[in-house]
Amino acid sequence: MQMMPSRPDKRENRSLPLTFLVTLVILAIAGCGDSGNGTPTAKSPSPRKNTQAKVEASGKSNLPTVRPGQFEPKAITTSKLPTPKLDERRSLADLANQDDGGDGGAAAKKPIVLTVTPRGKRLPIDDTKAAVAGIRKLIGKHLTLYTDVPPSPEVDELPAAFDAAVPLWCKYFEVDPMNAMDWHMTGFVIQEKARFQGAGMLPDDLPPFINGFQRGRYVWLYGQPTAYYRRHLLLHEGTHAFMDLIVGGLGPPWYAEGMAELLGTHQWQDGELTLAYMPRQKTETPGWGRIKIVKDELAAGNGMMPANILEYGPQAHLRNEPYGWCWALAAFFDSDPRTQKAFRELRKKIRTEDITQWFRQQVQDDWADLSEDWQVFVMNIDYGYDIARSVIVRKTAQAVPASGATATISADRGWQSTGILLTAGTTYRIDATGQYQVAETSEIWWCEPGGVTIHYFQGRPLGLLLGAVRDHSQPLEGMSPLVKPRPIGLGTTLEPEVSGTLYLKINESPAELGDNQGQITVRVQVQ
Known part of the structure; x- marks a missing residue:
């Protein structure tokens, strides 16, 4: 020293x-x-x-x-x-x-x-x-x-x-x-x-x-x-x-x-x-x-x-x-x-x-x-x-049109912006589909947004789709909502407390992102 x-x-x-x-x-x-x-x-x-x-x-x-x-x-x-x-x-x-x-x-x-x-x-x-x-x-x-x-x-x-x-x-x-x-x-x-x-x-x-x-x-x-x-x-x-x-x-x-x-x-x-x-x-x-x-x-x-x-x-x-x-x-x-x-x-x-x-x-x-x-x-x-793979992917978000909005999330990255803007007090339906690989082992582990229940990470199924709403209209105060995500899985209903961009990622160790493959398609509709 x-x-x-x-x-x-x-x-x-x-x-x-x-x-x-x-x-x-x-x-x-x-x-x-x-x-x-x-x-x-x-x-x-x-x-x-x-x-x-x-x-x-x-x-x-x-x-x-x-x-x-x-x-x-x-x-x-x-x-x-x-x-x-x-x-x-x-x-x-x-x-x-x-x-x-x-x-x-x-x-x-x-x-x-x-x-x-x-x-x-x-x-x-x-x-x-x-x-x-x-x-x-x-x-x-x-x-x-x-x-x-x-x-x-x-x-x-x-x-x-x-x-x-x-x-x-x-x-x-x-x-x-x-x-x-x-x-x-x-x-x-x-x-x-x-x-x-x-x-x-x-x-x-x-x-x-x-x-x-x-x-x-x-x-x-x-x-x-x-x-x-x-x-x-x-x-x-x-x-x-x-x-x-x-x-x-x-x-x-x-x-x-x-x-x-x-x-x-x-x-x-x-x-x-x-x-x-x-x-x-x-x-x-x-x-x-x-x-x-x-x-x-x-x-x-x-x-x-x-x-x-x-x-x-x-x-x-x-x-x-x-x-x-x-x-x-x-x-x-x-x-x-x-x-x-x-x-x-x-x-x-x-x-x-x-x-x-x-x-x-x-x-x-x-x-x-x-x-x-x-x-x-x-x-x-x-x-x-x-x-590097855990760098948050940010992009401009747009409000959900009457016909709904879709986004694609990569399984080999950390938090990613969907480009979808949610409004506080509005109820949304979020549905997710897709198959992706979450581990490179002797056999391929294929996963869906609901996660793999035979293996857990941080108390939740490995590969489970997680979400958070981040308000970019003003400077961040205190801890980022990305630190405390909520489960999305195959689908959920969400009524955000604040307006902001919907961010998604799969539940996976940041050390294991490199061997993941595949994508998730997410559809968001106003209920």
């Missing part, structure tokens, strides 16, 4: 007033948060001009799978944003009501841009002294690792995993691999602190950290109960180091920690590494727990909207929960077709721009819709969530 408590070797900006310089003197980069619970291969969908464009693969990132040594492969700005009142517990609906609407509050919030240079003294490492203390040395192309964790394949291959990450970091951040060819880090995986303190490998001027810490060309990690989370932390801190020393900037806390979490979430299988992965099963990433953090926070009434996460200050990540929220936001922005292009442009602007303000300006026209999609995302978040 990168943070900013007190350390005089941190960042400074000579053009700032004296009061800012005093503030900068006490800024620092601190340790990464706790674990919470999954494994990875990533391929994010390509940017699309509209939400109805063809959906590419989900759950995977566009980063290739790379074997160690396949490739042989310039420091930094960060914005200081206001620290949210972390002890003030508010619901997601409360935060949705106070969203600033998309301009980023530029007039009220002027982040400080800090120039960061390599920091910390070179450690006088004595390999003989380390060996006597029971500290082993593992050497890779881009990482020399010292550890007192007993030998095992999962520990001994950490330098190889780090080496495999370098070309992937180069690809994601659009860095010429030649610029990272000679880049080398030194890392420490610590089981007993006293050994490393005695060997001069744990400097006294390091701030306290929970799990991991990066400063200059060094990273420190405490031992973890799972091999996955140990490797995740190494890649998390490695991402910080790569952004710091190679890309040239970390950016504000939401971006710095979001990127470290996004690219730290990985798959390491048979010597091949994939980054930016959406884990499909909890068992893939034991000890990671970012999805659990979001679920637990929501259950406790502590939901976060994107605007609030963008305001995380330098002290926010002294708590574990912001890691879960930053991962979720980075995964959301990196996968949503409306934000992906602008989000990935941030890597080119962290040296010169207030990237939070710039990003908000780029997506301002979509901000209200993005905030609603975020609600649907976090309220249904789970392993394997297909963000």
Whole structure:
């Protein structure tokens, strides 16, 4: 983790007033948060001009799978944003009501841009002294690792995993691999602190950290109960180091920690590494727990909207929960077709721009819709969530004529507008027909709008047609009605309490949309 408590070797900006310089003197980069619970291969969908464009693969990132040594492969700005009142517990609906609407509050919030240079003294490492203390040395192309964790394949291959990450970091951040060819880090995986303190490998001027810490060309990690989370932390801190020393900037806390979490979430299988992965099963990433953090926070009434996460200050990540929220936001922005292009442009602007303000300006026209999609995302978040396929499909709606109206809904997408406008107090008859496949298994599961009663999702039959009425005539207040749908099934009578567009989807895990096939035809008539 990168943070900013007190350390005089941190960042400074000579053009700032004296009061800012005093503030900068006490800024620092601190340790990464706790674990919470999954494994990875990533391929994010390509940017699309509209939400109805063809959906590419989900759950995977566009980063290739790379074997160690396949490739042989310039420091930094960060914005200081206001620290949210972390002890003030508010619901997601409360935060949705106070969203600033998309301009980023530029007039009220002027982040400080800090120039960061390599920091910390070179450690006088004595390999003989380390060996006597029971500290082993593992050497890779881009990482020399010292550890007192007993030998095992999962520990001994950490330098190889780090080496495999370098070309992937180069690809994601659009860095010429030649610029990272000679880049080398030194890392420490610590089981007993006293050994490393005695060997001069744990400097006294390091701030306290929970799990991991990066400063200059060094990273420190405490031992973890799972091999996955140990490797995740190494890649998390490695991402910080790569952004710091190679890309040239970390950016504000939401971006710095979001990127470290996004690219730290990985798959390491048979010597091949994939980054930016959406884990499909909890068992893939034991000890990671970012999805659990979001679920637990929501259950406790502590939901976060994107605007609030963008305001995380330098002290926010002294708590574990912001890691879960930053991962979720980075995964959301990196996968949503409306934000992906602008989000990935941030890597080119962290040296010169207030990237939070710039990003908000780029997506301002979509901000209200993005905030609603975020609600649907976090309220249904789970392993394997297909963000691209779950983007809400919106279109202009028309009132139901006397002859009735029809619409077609795809089984492989999330919420979709029918283009049918319902009027409050009017009674409508809705009928649905069609067959569609809801699971790709050894045998095809064909389903109708009434659902499959031998399998349930969220307490309702799998494949059941669900509906909600969304009023687009005024800004959304509180929670979207799409978060609390009602069953439609093969048919129902509906008298909406508010006028709005009829939205439909099938009851299916957002992780399983990709293997669905078929459509539903819906007919709506005024009774």
